[in-house]
Structure formats: structure tokens, C-alpha cells
Amino acid sequence: MKHLAEYRDAAMARRLAAEIGRIASRSWAIMEVCGGQTHSIIRNGIDEILSPQLELIHGPGCPVCVTPVEMIDRALAIARRPEVIFCSFGDMLRVPGSREDLFRVKAAGGDVRVVYSPLDAVAIARARPDREVVFLAIGFETTAPANAMAAKVARAAGLRNFSLLVSHVLVPPALGAIMQSPDNRVQAFLAAGHVCSVMGTREYPAIVKRFGVPIVVTGFEPLDLLEGIRRAVVQLEAGRAELDNAYSRVVTERGNEAAQAVLAEVFEPVDRAWRGIGTIPTSGWRLGCGYREFDAEERFPVAEIHAAESPLCRAGDVLKGTLKPNQCPAFCRECTPRTPLGATMVSSEGACAAYFNAGRLPDGSPPHGSPGAEAGG
Amino acid sequence: MCLAVPGQVESIRDDTGVRMGRVNFGGVVKDVCLAYLPDVAVGDFTIVHVGFALSRIDESAARETLRTFTESGLLDEQVAELPATDAVTEAAPP
Numbered sequence: 001m002k003h004l005a006e007y008r009d010a011a012m013a014r015r016l017a018a019e020i021g022r023i024a025s026r027s028w029a030i031m032e033v034c035g036g037q038t039h040s041i042i043r044n045g046i047d048e049i050l051s052p053q054l055e056l057i058h059g060p061g062c063p064v065c066v067t068p069v070e071m072i073d074r075a076l077a078i079a080r081r082p083e084v085i086f087c088s089f090g091d092m093l094r095v096p097g098s099r100e101d102l103f104r105v106k107a108a109g110g111d112v113r114v115v116y117s118p119l120d121a122v123a124i125a126r127a128r129p130d131r132e133v134v135f136l137a138i139g140f141e142t143t144a145p146a147n148a149m150a151a152k153v154a155r156a157a158g159l160r161n162f163s164l165l166v167s168h169v170l171v172p173p174a175l176g177a178i179m180q181s182p183d184n185r186v187q188a189f190l191a192a193g194h195v196c197s198v199m200g201t202r203e204y205p206a207i208v209k210r211f212g213v214p215i216v217v218t219g220f221e222p223l224d225l226l227e228g229i230r231r232a233v234v235q236l237e238a239g240r241a242e243l244d245n246a247y248s249r250v251v252t253e254r255g256n257e258a259a260q261a262v263l264a265e266v267f268e269p270v271d272r273a274w275r276g277i278g279t280i281p282t283s284g285w286r287l288g289c290g291y292r293e294f295d296a297e298e299r300f301p302v303a304e305i306h307a308a309e310s311p312l313c314r315a316g317d318v319l320k321g322t323l324k325p326n327q328c329p330a331f332c333r334e335c336t337p338r339t340p341l342g343a344t345m346v347s348s349e350g351a352c353a354a355y356f357n358a359g360r361l362p363d364g365s366p367p368h369g370s371p372g373a374e375a376g377g
Numbered sequence: 378m379c380l381a382v383p384g385q386v387e388s389i390r391d392d393t394g395v396r397m398g399r400v401n402f403g404g405v406v407k408d409v410c411l412a413y414l415p416d417v418a419v420g421d422f423t424i425v426h427v428g429f430a431l432s433r434i435d436e437s438a439a440r441e442t443l444r445t446f447t448e449s450g451l452l453d454e455q456v457a458e459l460p461a462t463d464a465v466t467e468a469a470p471p
Contacts (some may be wrong), residue, residue, distance in 0.1 A: 001403035117428025
């Protein structure tokens with residue numbers, strides 16, 4: 001397929017990795033921000049063909065993983081209501097709340113449906129005026145334009161039975177939080193290419209300048225990732241910190257201005273709690289006052305959420321890049337994709353799931369579970 | 378979650394005020410919202426995420442990126458073919 005196959009050439013990947021190894025004179029730690037990049041790196045073994053001097057730290061860019069457990073519990077409470085058709089991206093169904101997940105609500109008779117696009121949820125609302133249709137609107141800046149358009153289309157159609165449970169998160173504030181964390185080891189970022197396809201790159205020079213950290217906008221295919229790493233290492237070796245774009249076929253400085261205009265119309269900034277990380281100021285979006293009537297939190301008040309995380313789960317350390325998934329004592333033991341303790345083990349972009357599916361076992365005793373069995377999905 | 382797939386626009390239509398289109402992903406054709414790409418034309422490649430086209434793929438930038446890869450690769454091969462010393466003038470022909 002054009003625009004994919006040419007970026008997956010194995011011989012070229014080895015040559016780029018060798019070139020990076022020649023450039024690197026010392027060890028460097030580079031964070032790939034997006035969970036999609038993490039999965040591509042682990043699935044393709046990119047970290048294994050790089051010089052051992054180069055460490056890739058997996059970032060928090062998995063919206064499923066960072067959606068707070070309180071929000072999952074709220075989603076579960078709304079999904080249990082008999083009048084509700086609860087629509088979600090498939091990734092969210094197995095994410096553990098405090099006591100159960102959306103699959104269990106569905107198994108107990110809740111009307112929980114997986115949709116490909118938020119517009120599919122709007123279509124269900126049109127077809128079923130007798131039911132309340134709620135869409136779980138999570139995601140980074142990449143997904144937000146789709147969710148914003150769902151609100152816009154629902155309002156244009158005069159739908160009164162459609163609402164969104166919004167838990168949007170934003171990349172740039174998270175980069176600032178990582179750099180300010182006392183145990184931070186990140187020396188350069190590979191910025192999430194598809195977030196930048198929407199937002200452009202204008203938010204990043206301020207971060208580069210403030211923290212003296214190189215940022216390279218990077219794509220998702222193996223050669224894209226290696227080129228992003230190569231450009232980051234070139235800057236690190238030269239002692240430079242600049243914004244660079246290694247994904248120029250998709251990302252422009254200005255981004256998608258039509259999408260940005262709709263985002264500004266529908267959403268407003270809000271402080272957001274990140275699962276495992278904590279609250280980051282103005283790191284999310286909620287529906288703005290013009291669209292508050294579509295806010296499921298206001299339409300379905302949920303009292304008394306007593307959120308509880310597994311005491312064994314170290315997902316927060318994984319999301320901050322201070323712990324590799326297979327260094328967690330519960331990895332492949334108490335925690336597998338079938339018995340997940342945290343969202344990072346179930347999301348298709350979670351770092352723990354990436355390690356499990358690639359058979360990256362912990363050192364030492366043999367695990368329970370069956371790594372590799374769920375790969376290729 | 379932010380994975381987006383390249384596809385080629387096959388047709389464009391108006392669906393109750395929303396710009397929609399059919400996009401071909403290597404043989405699989407899907408309905409995609411084109412509202413955020415007012416200038417995209419039939420035949421263009423675009424990046425699609427959860428049913429929305431977010432960016433038109435810049436063909437000249439794609440060629441430039443691939444040329445960079447190829448040149449660094451060729452350079453590597455030439456370096457690898459060279460004897461360890463005193464062979465700079467022996468660089469392989471293009």
C-alpha cells in the first residue's frame with residue numbers, strides 16, 4: 001500500500017540504525033510520546049536493532065491508559081442505566097474501573113456498543129429517539145476533531161438524546177510535566193505525529209526553549225521512527241535543542257486549521273487528572289459553554305464514586321517512563337491482558353500490552369499467562 | 378489510539394451538510410468525513426483517524442523523505458564497500 005510499504009523496508013531500517021549507532025558517542029534517553037509509536041517500536045524490534053547506548057523511554061501518549069479511574073467508574077455507572085445506549089471505541093471495553101469494566105456491564109445486560117467513529121454514535125441516536133445515546137469521548141488532539149464534529153452534527157440535527165462523556169487530554173502540558181518531574185531522565189522527545197497533524201507544531205518551540213530539550217515530530221512506521229531518532233541524536237550530539245519535523249509529508253507548522261476552529265468552538269481547556277500520573281493543569285478539554293447541553297456528566301449525575309486502583313499496579317511509573325513494563329513485579333504474573341490490573345495492559349497502545357504481545361518477558365522466573373498469544377490482532 | 382491510516386480519496390459528496398467521501402485503504406473502501414479537508418480532491422492521499430481525514434499527504438515531502446533515506450543508505454553501502462584506508466577516491470559510481 002502506497003505511503004506505508006516504502007517506510008517498512010527492513011534493509012533500510014538496519015542501515016539507518018547503523019548510522020544512528022555511528023553518530024551516538026554516548027548514551028542518550030529519548031522518549032517516544034505516543035503509544036502508537038511505542039507499539040510500532042516494540043512490534044518491529046526497533047529498540048533491539050539500535051545501539052545499546054540509546055534508550056527509548058515509552059511516554060504517556062495512550063489516552064485509554066491515562067483516562068482516570070473515576071471517569072471509567074462514571075462511564076460504567078452511566079452504561080448500566082436501562083435507557084442508555086453506551087457507545088465507545090473498542091479499546092475502552094476491557095479497561096478496569098474500580099471493580100469492573102464495560103464488558104462486564106455489557107455481559108450483565110447493559111447496552112454497550114463499539115463504534116468505529118463518533119459519527120456512528122450520532123447515527124444510532126438518530127435511529128433510536130426512544131433511547132439516550134452516550135459516547136465516551138476520550139483521546140488526544142488527534143481524536144478530538146472527530147468527537148467535536150459529533151457534537152456539532154448532533155446539534156445541527158437537533159438531537160436531544162445524544163451526549164458525550166468527555167475526557168480529552170493534551171500532549172504539550174504532559175511534556176512539561178515530564179520535564180519537571182524530579183526523576184525525569186528524558187533528554188529528547190519524539191513528538192506524536194498525528195497529534196501534530198491536527199495542532200501543527202507551534203506549541204513546541206516554547207517547550208524546546210524552556211527545557212532545552214530537542215523535539216522531533218515523528219511518524220509511526222519503522223523508517224519514520226528511526227529517522228526521528230536519528231535527528232534527535234544528531235541534535236543531542238551537537239548540544240543543540242531545536243524543533244524538527246521528520247514527518248513533513250503529514251505535518252505542517254500550521255496543522256489543520258479547519259479542525260482547530262471547530263475544536264475552539266466546541267471545547268474549552270480544563271485541568272485534567274491523568275491515571276497514574278496525577279492532575280496536570282490545563283491538560284485537557286471539556287465541552288465549552290455553547291455545547292454543555294451535550295455533556296453526559298451533567299445529564300446523568302453520578303454520586304459517590306469511590307475510585308480504587310490495584311495496589312500492585314505500577315502503570316503510573318510506566319507512563320512516566322521511570323519503569324519498563326517487564327520490570328513491574330506484577331507483569332505477566334498477576335497482570336496479563338486477560339487479568340489486567342491497569343489500563344496499560346489492555347489498551348492496543350499500552351506499553352504493558354506491547355511488551356506482553358511481543359513476548360518481552362521479565363527477567364527471572366517463568367511467567368504465567370501466554371505471551372505472544374494475542375499478537376497480530 | 379492516534380493511529381491513522383493513509384488512503385486515497387475515490388469520491389466526495391455532501392451528506393446533509395457534512396462533506397463526506399469514499400476512501401480506499403489498499404482495497405478496503407470506507408466512508409470518511411472530509412469536513413476538515415475542504416481542499417482535498419479525488420485522487421489525493423490522506424491520513425484517516427476514526428473516520429476523519431486529518432491531513433492531505435504531501436507527495437513532494439514524501440518523495441524528499443524517501444530520497445533522504447535512500448541517500449543515507451547508499452552512502453552507508455559505499456562506506457561499507459570501501460577498504461578501511463586510503464580509498465576515498467575509489468568511491469563507487471552512482
